[in-house]
Amino acid sequence: MNTSDRLIESTQELLWERGYVGTSPRAIQQRAGVGQGSMYHHFQGKPDLAAAALRRSGEQMRALAEQQLGGPGTAYQRIENYLQREREVLRGCRIGRMAQDPDVVADVELRAPVQETFDWLTGRLAEVIEDGRRAGELRPGAPAVELAQALVAVLQGGYVLARSAESEEPFHQAVRGALALLKSQLA
Amino acid sequence: MNTSDRLIESTQELLWERGYVGTSPRAIQQRAGVGQGSMYHHFQGKPDLAAAALRRSGEQMRALAEQQLGGPGTAYQRIENYLQREREVLRGCRIGRMAQDPDVVADVELRAPVQETFDWLTGRLAEVIEDGRRAGELRPGAPAVELAQALVAVLQGGYVLARSAESEEPFHQAVRGALALLKSQLA
Numbered sequence: 001m002n003t004s005d006r007l008i009e010s011t012q013e014l015l016w017e018r019g020y021v022g023t024s025p026r027a028i029q030q031r032a033g034v035g036q037g038s039m040y041h042h043f044q045g046k047p048d049l050a051a052a053a054l055r056r057s058g059e060q061m062r063a064l065a066e067q068q069l070g071g072p073g074t075a076y077q078r079i080e081n082y083l084q085r086e087r088e089v090l091r092g093c094r095i096g097r098m099a100q101d102p103d104v105v106a107d108v109e110l111r112a113p114v115q116e117t118f119d120w121l122t123g124r125l126a127e128v129i130e131d132g133r134r135a136g137e138l139r140p141g142a143p144a145v146e147l148a149q150a151l152v153a154v155l156q157g158g159y160v161l162a163r164s165a166e167s168e169e170p171f172h173q174a175v176r177g178a179l180a181l182l183k184s185q186l187a
Numbered sequence: 188m189n190t191s192d193r194l195i196e197s198t199q200e201l202l203w204e205r206g207y208v209g210t211s212p213r214a215i216q217q218r219a220g221v222g223q224g225s226m227y228h229h230f231q232g233k234p235d236l237a238a239a240a241l242r243r244s245g246e247q248m249r250a251l252a253e254q255q256l257g258g259p260g261t262a263y264q265r266i267e268n269y270l271q272r273e274r275e276v277l278r279g280c281r282i283g284r285m286a287q288d289p290d291v292v293a294d295v296e297l298r299a300p301v302q303e304t305f306d307w308l309t310g311r312l313a314e315v316i317e318d319g320r321r322a323g324e325l326r327p328g329a330p331a332v333e334l335a336q337a338l339v340a341v342l343q344g345g346y347v348l349a350r351s352a353e354s355e356e357p358f359h360q361a362v363r364g365a366l367a368l369l370k371s372q373l374a
Contacts, residue, residue, distance in 0.1 A: 017289065021208060022208050092286075099279075099346075099351045100347075102205060102206075105350050105351075105353065111353065114351045118357070141371075143364075146360045146361070146367065148364070149345075149348065150368065153343075153345045153361035153365075154341055156340075156344030156347040157341060157344030160283045160287075161286075161309075165302050165305070166292065166298065170336050171340075173337075174336040175337075176333045180329030181334065181371070182368065184372065
């Protein structure tokens, strides 16, 4: 792995664990095994590097979601596969956790990859719901984008509840509850 | 307001805005207009004061929720009133945001009021769902606690999506989506 990739990967990990305010340039350099001069050769500073790390985390999250959402099965099955795929629940979401960081929300460069990832995910879930409606599998009803936002929110809120309880159980309960409600939309 | 209450209220505000790691004892003293000696007369330190602030925020959140969940109306209406009541969406949830803070999650005294608040809220929503089922208003189906966790997660995740977008709209969309799904449970 080249120096730039090592810096990005170390920043991805530290942002996930400690958030933006809790991640120092020094900690990034130490984890990447890279000197200060080398870091500033590749990146202008912490904001620049953090934006690159969040863009990469967003790409990786989209690729993972597409495995299930673009995979085989009915619309309901694709959504079920996505909601129930293996996750490191107690670590929380590396994208969603950034929304609690006031310095991220206030900086348009840092917030953009977070917002874009959720926009993509909501749009993709809404497409799958529309697919299911066109195929006569899911009943028409509320706007697909509202159901999609509710499903994305269940995952994001599920992480919050799991970390609060130091247990994965509330996350899995919330997902099962959401799937039970979605199942009642089957035609 | 006495000194102890001023310190607790200032800590509640700072934790909401900046999180635990972003809140210094000095900032608390400044906002409360209280000297360092006086703060350490009333509280052992930042962890002790933060735990008191989170307990009070939890009590206030429960009292607000009870206005709708224990109010008039059918089970569905009480839940709808609760999910749609006025909120400062872009500020996020002062309880849920703490779950992203690694120092809060790692400290049992700080995590306890967060977990207890969500346990109470999930239990109370499950009671309302059970009320509705006993009254023949809601159909039997998935365990009430799973539906309740999904609803709490929609709110918590809705805050995440709204802050990511710097717009209240994703929160309101997620709530409308969840209510549309819940409505399909009406008998």
